[in-house]
Amino acid sequence: MRLLRALVLAAFALCASAAFAQTIKIGFITSYSGLNGNLGPYMERAVRLYVKLHEKELPPGVKIELLTRDDTGPNPDKARQLAQELVVRDKVDLLAGVIFTPNAMAIAPIATEAKVPFVIMNAGTSVITTRSPYIVRTSFTLWQSSYPLGQWAAKKFKTAYTLVSDFGPGHDSEEAFIKSFTEGGGKIVGSVRVPLQNPDWAAYMQRVKDARPDALKVFIPAGKTATAVMKNFSDLGLDKAGIKLIGPGDITTDEELPNMGDIAIGVLTVHHYSAAAERPANKAFVAAWKKEYGANEVPNFLSAGSWDGTDMIFAAIKAQKGKLDPDRTMEIFKRYKSADSPRGPISIDPETRDIVQNEYLREVRKIGGQPANVELETVATAVKDPWKELQKKK
Numbered sequence: 001m002r003l004l005r006a007l008v009l010a011a012f013a014l015c016a017s018a019a020f021a022q023t024i025k026i027g028f029i030t031s032y033s034g035l036n037g038n039l040g041p042y043m044e045r046a047v048r049l050y051v052k053l054h055e056k057e058l059p060p061g062v063k064i065e066l067l068t069r070d071d072t073g074p075n076p077d078k079a080r081q082l083a084q085e086l087v088v089r090d091k092v093d094l095l096a097g098v099i100f101t102p103n104a105m106a107i108a109p110i111a112t113e114a115k116v117p118f119v120i121m122n123a124g125t126s127v128i129t130t131r132s133p134y135i136v137r138t139s140f141t142l143w144q145s146s147y148p149l150g151q152w153a154a155k156k157f158k159t160a161y162t163l164v165s166d167f168g169p170g171h172d173s174e175e176a177f178i179k180s181f182t183e184g185g186g187k188i189v190g191s192v193r194v195p196l197q198n199p200d201w202a203a204y205m206q207r208v209k210d211a212r213p214d215a216l217k218v219f220i221p222a223g224k225t226a227t228a229v230m231k232n233f234s235d236l237g238l239d240k241a242g243i244k245l246i247g248p249g250d251i252t253t254d255e256e257l258p259n260m261g262d263i264a265i266g267v268l269t270v271h272h273y274s275a276a277a278e279r280p281a282n283k284a285f286v287a288a289w290k291k292e293y294g295a296n297e298v299p300n301f302l303s304a305g306s307w308d309g310t311d312m313i314f315a316a317i318k319a320q321k322g323k324l325d326p327d328r329t330m331e332i333f334k335r336y337k338s339a340d341s342p343r344g345p346i347s348i349d350p351e352t353r354d355i356v357q358n359e360y361l362r363e364v365r366k367i368g369g370q371p372a373n374v375e376l377e378t379v380a381t382a383v384k385d386p387w388k389e390l391q392k393k394k
Contacts (some may be wrong), residue, residue: 027086034073046306062322079103125168140304146176154184157214
């Protein structure tokens with residue numbers, strides 16, 4: 001009888017525990033293969049590391065389940081299919097991730113129809129957040145870095161040439177830089193848009209060299225593509241011809257700098273994050289990353305956007321005690337702010353659902369024998385998306 005009573009009590013306890021358990025499912029779509037397939041893991045690692053370090057802060061019984069999916073690079077049809085399966089079949093509470101703009105645009109209608117909050121942790125074309133009221137972005141827009149880059153460059157150079165990848169973020173970066181650079185008195189001597197995949201960098205670099213600008217402003221998808229650009233820039237002697245290579249931070253991503261080597265030394269960028277930043281919150285972030293993933297590993301800006309996106313998700317979960325309502329979640333997202341992000345103080349603009357953050361001038365220098373993005377100064381503080389701010393004035 002005692003054994004029977006104990007078993008009954010245990011069964012009741014188990015049922016009670018199950019009744020209070022709540023699993024938050026996050027459908028995480030990023031690129032693990034195809035163009036920039038090496039970058040997806042940097043996003044996922046940041047999410048998993050944050051969850052590991054902070055899951056004890058969740059309400060009792062609440063767990064996080066991350067359902068990862070590979071969109072295979074810029075592939076909107078695949079991204080749409082994956083999002084639909086995650087929403088309909090897996091019944092996720094949230095969608096997150098996404099490197100490429102075309103994929104984010106394809107997912108937007110699904111987020112709207114299903115009323116599933118969608119946290120964009122990378123894709124940077126300004127217009128994305130206008131495509132669904134259920135989108136919030138914790139990464140950046142290309143206008144945020146490229147517009148202040150042009151303002152800064154106009155004080156240093158008389159002429160510039162722009163070279164960008166021919167898709168949404170490239171167009172944004174080109175437009176933002178040209179606008180601010182020319183407003184500051186600079187002259188654009190040439191512009192070119194190159195194919196997203198497999199461009200002939202040598203041919204384009206020769207055209208730039210022949211134009212003899214003071215600076216070449218480049219935007220291409222972050223990662224290994226940037227190393228190819230650096231190599232061709234150096235091999236064709238543009239640096240020796242007195243042309244300065246500048247751009248948003250995508251061209252000198254932290255994880256790729258060791259592969260670039262000395263050819264990246266001296267490249268100037270404007271960006272919102274560097275693994276070499278001296279902020280205490282960033283030092284703690286990098287230390288936790290190295291402890292978890294290896295002494296030679298460093299996070300990059302995709303990691304920072306994913307880390308902060310997860311922090312924002314946790315804030316919504318805690319505020320609702322684990323029972324997420326999509327509209328309530330979006331209202332919490334709109335009010336999110338953090339004074340202690342690895343990239344400095346951040347918040348979400350409630351009108352646009354875009355990140356608000358500082359932009360830093362950085363130069364690739366050697367620290368301890370290794371190239372790093374050294375932050376030289378803060379060129380703009382609390383930057384809202386300049387494109388949307390300009391639209392308000394029209």
